Amino acid sequence: MCFTIANKNPHWRRAMNLEFDALMKNGTWVLTSPSPNQNLIGCKWVYRIKRHADGSIERYKARLVAKGFHQQPSIDYGETFSPVIKPTTVRTILTITLSAGWSIRQIDIHNAFLHGNLFEEVFMHQPPGYNHPSFPHHVCKLKKALYGLKQAPRAWFSRLSTRLIELGFHGSLSDTSLFIYKSNKYTTFILIYVDDIIITSSNSFAIDNLLSSLQTDFAVKDLGSLNYFLGIEVIQNTTGILLSQKRYILDLLKRTNMLEAKPVSSPMASSTSLSAHEGEHFPRSDSLP
Known part of the structure; x- marks a missing residue:
């Protein structure tokens, strides 16, 4: 969807206004006069409908994305690498916490990449539809990271990990996206996948205190008990949890126009009846060379 079409829709217009206001409040850039020696990059609006676990619409999301390929x-x-949590780490921590009966919470950091600090000079065109009326020909000198920048994931992870270390956590040696706090009274694990974060602890009050500390630095949204993470629906019951990718599979089928396709059993239908075959027997294994 292009900006011209989205701008005519009140849902998308409201979403763009919210995003732009957040950028301004965050001090993401300052306007400056253009210069021939600047490597000026572009930007665009990207639109997405965010849904609940049951598929219903949660909100319309508009995101300003820098054209990092410029x-x-x-x-x-400079450096661009940023770690993400390993699936084996997620399964291991869930197993530990469920067997111990710990609380599991999920949080989302609103506009996470915007919290990352930039140490390079990056110049960008003003966002489509939001040129400053007094300085329409000025350009944005970025002070904070923006989605689409090559260094944005690294800048965000650096900012978040620095804050967690200040709060007493340390990174795991086996997975740098797992942070651990351990004391004589309780243990807390934090699993990070960009801006989606799982927090689990042997003390539920420790989770509340941690959220209060993080909210002083970031726009934290408490999503409550873990229910959907990395395309996996988490269903908790009295005997444990069920991990299901039904919603993710349906999304893939919808994206590829395969919802009405005829299903095929793989590798074989369980109802298949095998009949005896009259023929030569296979040689015994001990007679093979």
Whole structure:
């Protein structure tokens, strides 16, 4: 969807206004006069409908994304690597916490990448539809990271991990996206996948205190008990949890126009009846060379 069409829809217009206001409140950029020696990159609006676990609409989301493919190495970006949580780590921590009966909470950091600090000079065109009326030809000098920048994930992870270390956590040696706090009274685990975060602890009050501390630095949204993470629906019951990817599979089928396709059993239908075959027997294994 292009900006011209989205701008005519009140849902998307409201979403763009919310995003732009958040950018301004965050001090993401300052306007400056353009210069011939600047490597000026573009930006665009990206639109997405965020849904609940049952598929119903949660909200309309508009995100301003920088065209990072215009960036030049050693000029407006350097290191770009940023870790993400390993699936085996997620399963291991869930197993530990469920067997111990710990609380599991999920949080989301609103506009997470915008909290990352930039150490390079990055210049960008003003967002479509939001040119400053007094300085329409000025450009944005970015002070904070923006989605689409090559260094944005690294900048965000650096900011978040620094804050967690200040709060007494340490990174796991086996997975740098797992942070651990351990004391004589309780243990807390934090699993990070970009801006989706799982917090579990042997003390539920420790989770509340941690959220209060994080809210002083970031816009934290408490999503309550864990129910959907990395395309996996988490269903808790009295005997444990069920991990299901039904919704994710349906999304894939819808995206590829395969919802009405005829299902095929793989590798074989369980109802298949096998009949005896009259023929030569296979040689015994001990007679093979």
